[in-house]
Amino acid sequence: MTMDGPPNQFESQYPGTTWASMAMALGLRLYGPTGRYEARATFKTLKRRMGPLFDTRHQPNLAPFALWMYGRHAVPHAGAAAAADETIEVIVAAQRRDGDPPFFTAVVARIDPPLFVGLEAWRNIGPHRAAPFEHGSWAPERAKSILDAARIPLEALATAAEASALLHDSTVTATIPRVAQDEAEIAQLLDATTTVAARLAHRRKEIPKEPGEITQEQAWAAFASSAGWTFDPDRMELSGTCAGARMRVALEGEAMRVLTWVLVEFPGRVGLQLAITKQHGPSFLNAILGYGSLPTGDVMFDEAFSVRGHPAHDVQRLLWHQPFRAAVDDLGRAAVEFELGDSHLFVRYLSPLATEQELHRLLDRVGVVTTTFFKNAPGMQGPYR
Secondary structure, rough: OOOOOOOOHHHHHHOHHHHHHHHHOOEEEEEOOOOOOOOOOHHHHHHHHHEEEOOOOOOOOOHHHHHHEEEEEOOOOOOHHHOOOOOEEEEEEEEOOOOOOEEEEEEEEOOOOOOOOOOOEEEOOOOOOOOOOEOOOHHHHHHHHHHHHOOHHHHHHHHOOOEEEEEEEEEEEEEOOOOOOOOHHHHHHHHHHHHHHHHHHHHHHOOOOOOOHHHHHHHHHHHHHHEEEEEEEEOOOEEEOOOOEEEEEEEEEEEEEEEEEEEOOOOOOOOOOOOEEOOOOOHHHHHEEEEEOOOOOHHHHHHEEEEEEHHHHHHHHHHHHHHHHHHHHHHOOEEEEEEEEEEEEEEOOOOOOOHHHHHHHHHHHHHHHHHHHHHHOHHHHHOOO
C-alpha cells in the first residue's frame, strides 16, 4: 500500500507520540507488527503478527499505522453474561489503504472461547444503517441463536462503528474511516466490541455440542492423556512438549471453515537464518522472478517448498538428511500455511486432525525435526550452525 504525500507530512498529522499517549490512557501497550492487519484473520493470527513490544522513545514520530495497541479491556455492564471484573484481549490497528478513505482504524475484541460455527457476520454502515447483520455459517441455526442473544449490544456496536462491524468465530471488529485521534473514541469502540464478545462467548457455552464435536473432544483428551499434555476442551487447545520443544495445537474457526493451528517453539536457535515455506507457484517461475530457493536435489521437495538460509551449504547439508526432509514434507505438503524458521515451526491445516492417531503422527514428525536440529547441540545450539 502507498500513501499520498511525503512521509513527514503524514507523521506530523498523525504523530506516534499521540498514538502512544492514547495507548497509555487506555491501559494498552504498543507493538511493532510484523504483518498487515486483515479483517478476516483470527485473533490468534493477529497476535502472531503483533511483533515485539515497542518503545516510542526510540522513534517518537513513527506513524501509528506502524504500531498496534494490545492489552485487555474491562467488559462494561457485564451483568449476568460475565463476571463483573471480566477483561477481554483487544487489538487496535490503524492502517493505510488504497481508495477512499485512505486510512482506517480497526478495534478488535477476542471471543474466548471461540464460537466454532464458521461465523462471518457483517454490517456495512451507510444508508441502510438500520439493516440487520447479514451472516453466514456452516451451522446457521446455532449461529442465529448465538447472534440473537447479543441483539442489543450488536445494535450498540453498529452505532459506534462508522465504517463497518464484523464478527467471526474469534473476533468482534469495529472500524472507523480515519486514524483515531481521541482515546474516548477508541474507548467507546472497546466497550462496544468487548460487550458483544462477552455475550457471544457466554451464549456459545450454553449450546450443547454436536456429536462430531464430542467425538473430537474425546480423541484430543485421549491424546493429551497418553502424551502427558494439557487439554482445554472449551478452546479445543492442546499444549505440551516434544523433544524439548514447547508445542501448541488448537482449532480455530474462520468464515465457513475450521483449521488446525500448530505452533512449535524450539529449545534454541538453529543459527542458519532458516526459512522454509510453501512454494507459491512453479519453482522455475519463482527463480525467474528473483525468489530463489536453495535446491536439495529432491525434485518433488524443491517443487513444494522454498528454502532459504545462510550459509547455503550448511542449509543444504541439513536438507540432505532424508528423514528430516521427509518429516518436513509430511508436515508441510498438506498445509495451507507452513513456516519453519530458526526458532519455530508454524503450520495451519484445513483439517481438524480429528483422531488420536493423526495427533501422534504430528508429534512424531515434529520430534524428527527438533532432534535433527538439536541432537548434538551443547547449550541448545543447532548442530548445523
